[in-house]
Amino acid sequence: MSKRFSSGRLWRVAVLAAGLLVFLSGCDRRYLIFNPSGPVAEKELHLIILSAVLCAVVVIPVLGLLIFIIYRYRDKPGNKAPYTPEWNDSKILEFVWWGVPIIIIGILGVYTAKTTYSLVRPPVEDVKPITIQVTSLDWKWLFQYPDQKIATVNYVEIPAGVPVQFHLTSDQMMNSFWVPELGGQEYTMPGMAMRLWLQADQPGTYYGSGANFTGKGFAHMKFKVVAKPQARFNHWAKQVKKTAPVLTEAKYQQLVQKGLAEKQTYSSYPEKLFLDTIDRNGGKYMKPGMKHGGHDMSMMDNDNE
Amino acid sequence: MGEKAKGFFVTGDPLIYGADVSIIITLLGILIFLTYFKKWGWLWREWLTTVDHKKIGIMYLVSSLLMLFRGGVDALLMRMQLAMPNTHFLQSQHYNEIFTTHGTIMILFMAMPFMFALFNIVIPLQIGARDVAYPFLNAMSFWLFFFGALLFNLSFVIGGSPDAGWLSYPPLSELAGSPGPGQNFYIWGIQISGIGSLATGINFLVTILKMRAPGMKLMQMPLFTWSVLSSCITIIFAFPVLTVTLALLFVDRFFGAHIFTATGGGNPMMYVNLIWMWGHPEVYIVVLPAFGIYSEIVSTFSKKKIFGYKSMVFSMMIISVLGYFTWVHHFFTMGAGADVNTFFAITTMAIGIPTGVKIFNWLFTMFRGRITMTQPMLWTLAFIPCFLVGGATGVMLAAAPADYQYHNSYFLIAHFHQTLIGGVVFGYLAGLYYWWPKMFGFKLNDRIGKWAFWTWNIGFYVCFMPQYALGFMGMTRRVYTYGWDMGWAPYNMVSTVGAFLMGIGFVFQVWQILYSIKHGERDLTGDPWNGRTLEWSILSPAPHYNFAHLPAVKSDDAWWDMKNHRYGAAVQDNIKEYTPIHMPKNSGIPFLMSACWFVAGFGLTFEWIWMGVAGLAGVGICLLARSFQRNTDYYIPVDEIKRTEASLGRVV
Secondary structure, three states: OHHHHHHHHHHHHHHHHHHHHHHHHHHOOOOHHHOOOOHHHHHHHHHHHHHHHHHHHHHHHHHHHHHHHHHHOEOOOOOOOOOOOOOOOOHHHHHHHHHHHHHHHHHHHHHHHHHHHHOOOOOOOOOOOEEEEEEEEOOEEEEEEOOOOEEEEOEEEEEOOOOEEEEEEEOOOOEEEEEOOOEEEEEEOOOOOEEEEEOOOOOEEEEEEEOOOOOOOHHHOEEEEEEEOHHHHHHHHHHHHHHOOEOOHHHHHHHHOOOOOOOEEEOEOOOOHHHHHHHHOOHHHOOOOOOOOOOOHHHHHHOOO | OHHHHHOOEOOOOHHHHHHHHHHHHHHHHHHHHHHHOOOHHHHHHHHHOOOOHHHHHHHHHHHHHHHHHHHHHHHHHHHHHHOOOOOOOOOHHHHHHHHHHHHHHHHHHHHHHHHHHHHHHHHHHHOOOOOOOOHHHHHHHHHHHHHHHHHHHHOOOEOOOOOOOOOOOOOOOOOOOOOOOHHHHHHHHHHHHHHHHHHHHHHHHHHHHHOOOOOOOHHHOOHHHHHHHHHHHHHHHHHHHHHHHHHHHHHHHHHOOOOOOHHHOOOHHHHHHHHHHHHHHHHHHHHHHHHHHHHHHHHHHHOOOOOOHHHHHHHHHHHHHHHHHOHHHHHHHHOOOHHHHHHHHHHHHHHHHHHHHHHHHHHHHHOOOOEOOOHHHHHHHHHHHHHHHHHHHHHHHHOHHHHHHHOOEHHHHHHHHHHHHHHHHHHHHHHHHHHHHHHHOEOOOHHHHHHHHHHHHHHHHHHHHHHHHHHHOOOEOOOOOOOOOOOOHHHHHHHHHHHHHHHHHHHHHHHHHHHHHHHOOEOOOOOOOOOOOHHHHOOOOOOOOOOOOOOOOOOOOHHHHHHHOOHHHHHHHHOOOOOOEEEEOOOOHHHHHHHHHHHHHHHHHOOOHHHHHHHHHHHHHHHHHHHOOOOOEEEEOHHHHHHHHHHOOOOO
């Protein structure tokens, strides 16, 4: 009887878990991580699901076993279950519960390694990627487009279907650049340029935020990533070039002051601004390798780790 | 200087004024009580100068429960602020201070002293010793912790709390990011108590290795003793790293060095690496003893030998070693490269294996046993599913590319609260209920305890399960407010309700303790749970010298063995003639020297060099005074032992 009790419970838990997973993965747009909109986020979601399933393989039976044991071996008068107070060792059982987790971790380890290595390469190889330089400031985001020579604050536009290599640095505190629907995050650190590949498959607007605490205005460091078809992106860039004001050195110094900022658009920026920011924040003391090739931008595209 | 004086007292917030008033009233109340009832001498002789491990343990316990209260209030304030979008209950600055102090207090001033309370109360009794190896140092450790915690807590009414997160990453924690004294309070509060933690680690390592009762081999030690041994080894290697790291941070702040500031050629990544080289082992330091507690409790209340003893010992030792090879998983997103990330992802997953093995061993200890649902057992049984799920989400976090999506999100917050509450807090509470009769001679009330248990547990899941979902929805930690647009509101509301349930659980526990002091079931046998290890072989509470005769140990589960297999021989042991017992004398130096450390820490916090120097000079004088003390020990005469044993109801 107790056996049926436990296996019934087990099934219910399994069905519930499966149902929950379906619910989470499709129905609700609010679960950003379950709605990947690019190859990077997709790869990461696959790994998340694989790891969750592998963990469930252990967790669910153990929970069932726990309930069964508590029920079966409770100290009630007349409990006929066997009682072996001196039994304390079993080579076979020990072998099983050392062995099974090792196998599971082995499988997960292999997939983790594969995904880790694949994420340092561009998401697709046959499309020419673009570069966007990101600087986290207190408390706003500055985006520079070295190919278009334009700049934006607190929003970023990218062409859909094109891999984007974000070069990340910080002109104050250490933050983290995160666009959950496009992929995982990477820290922005003073004196270095980190690199992060992301790509949006479809046009759309995606939520982005700073993920590492930087003080008073941190909660407001949100930005939108707007993905557009290549042609419309080009058009937008041209418009900006024509109509937007210039980001001067003086204007940049205003941006650096602690405080919040509205969305802004600039038709140009001081040419070496990104590299100067890195150098001024300590990049000049770093070995080129530590700066991840911050000086020589041509190196960055073929020297990924 | 003038500006500093202006900022000396924290002003402008009604919550803080309320705290000021209540602190003053409480202090006045204590002073009046002590004076009116003429208790000053008693306080000095019995508590402030004691070197008795049992009393030190109780002082640790009281301090840690107070800190649990403060850290818990911090948590509730945060949850109130986050319950609804766009709330104006707390300002950003105030919220930042509160999450910083919440984290620091819960780990360093709640979990650590709670753990040391159990070390102190249980270990000497469990290995059949009359005190720890270095009783004076033990008192020193406690008072260093106490004054370190006092200094840290002072910051919220004087000078302002630290606000750079509980691990204070530079550059935010450097002078440019945190100019006030708050960050210095953090550094000196932790430094001073950290010396005490390191000393405790050394003390208990030596105690366990050198002071075991005659006959007790290493592989016959109770598993709690083993867990403390592994935890102490980890403390000894980890805490110096913390001390050095914070010292370097202070050098940056005080002397204007650039060790961790990139602008001057230093590197903040260095700090992040160093702090986690301590920080990750630290979580194993606090969880390993909890594993030991569960092992004792599961075996006792299943009336069965622990399953796979060797496997348990082996897994704890692996954890304490492997715990040093996982630290980078706290910053996979710092771009260390695929090689490094893969290495640390796999070591992190690997540490789940010995932990999982322990769960199977506990399950199979219960299998074919007879399980009684006492309070310690309830907390243990609640721990298993909670820690299992928390461990599973830990393995999920270990997969580096998945972590790029979880890092600093509420998924992470939910994970570590599940392992730290479900693993550590539940464990210490289980230990508290288990050893309470041994400390105080009575059991804690069952009925109120069950109310506490269920509100705590239901509250826990209501609070933290929604936070996993919030992580998937992109909510990051340490945001003091959010908008309606993201759909985070309902989950946050539920989470807040859960937090308050846990708060109610804590109130039940306070009530339970107060109620049980008057009405609790007295423990006259010394062995209320039908225990298996030596602490249950003496009466509760234990006499000053613990064991009138040192027990002779012949096997594991020594007391069980004496009770059930060689009762006659054990009685024979006990009717031998008493001999005078060698004990350490009380000393006021640990208290005074730690107070000097406090003065030094306070001075350096405000960069008042004269005060820092004066405090350190006081420390030096105390050290000198101690080294000229010759008369540090005494013998308890046989008559007194006879009298004590008789008064405890033991027939001589």
